[in-house]
Amino acid sequence: KDIAIKFGDTSYPECVAFLPDGTGFITGSLDGFIEVWDVATGGLKMDLEYQKEDKFMMHDTAVLSIAVSPDGVLLATGDKTGTIKLWKLNSGQCLKTFNAAHSDGVTSLSFGTEMNKLLSSSFDGTVRIHGIKSGKMLKEFRGHESFVHAARYSGEDRVLSAGVDCTVCVWDV
Secondary structure: OOOOOOOOOOOOEEEEEEOOOOOEEEEEEOOOEEEEEEOOOOOEOOOOHHHHOOOOEEOOOOEEEEEEOOOOOEEEEEEOOOOEEEEEOOOOEEEEEEOOOOOOOEEEEEEOOOOOEEEEEEOOOEEEEEEOOOOOEEEEEEOOOOOEEEEEEEOOOEEEEEEOOOOEEEEEO
């Protein structure tokens, strides 16, 4: 390991994602903090004004999943209560909150290739597609018999999901 970041005694990272340009990464933690780190130094990215001013993106509870848009402009985060938040990464501004996006923790998030949809999976056993502009659920996939740990787009027409029920499902959107 070249860099190790030590979290405090009361919190730890639950999820991590690289920035598309490779200059940094984002962590979501047990305490609800979402922080952007510099991959070269291992310190917080201080070129982000809100972090320099000790203002952070946050959830009220543990952040379990993170997705960065391919262009690095948007950040989606999901927490253990089923809430998803959409952020503008360079300002830290919360653009939208998807309350009750799921009835249990959001285990994974993924942006659609056209950046108008957000895919999520959950401990509630479902996979859902949400409209980024509307904030509404557009489609739901049911079929796993337990927690769904991951879901990803394959183009715009297929979704893959993997669950604790020992299955991988291929869904036709």
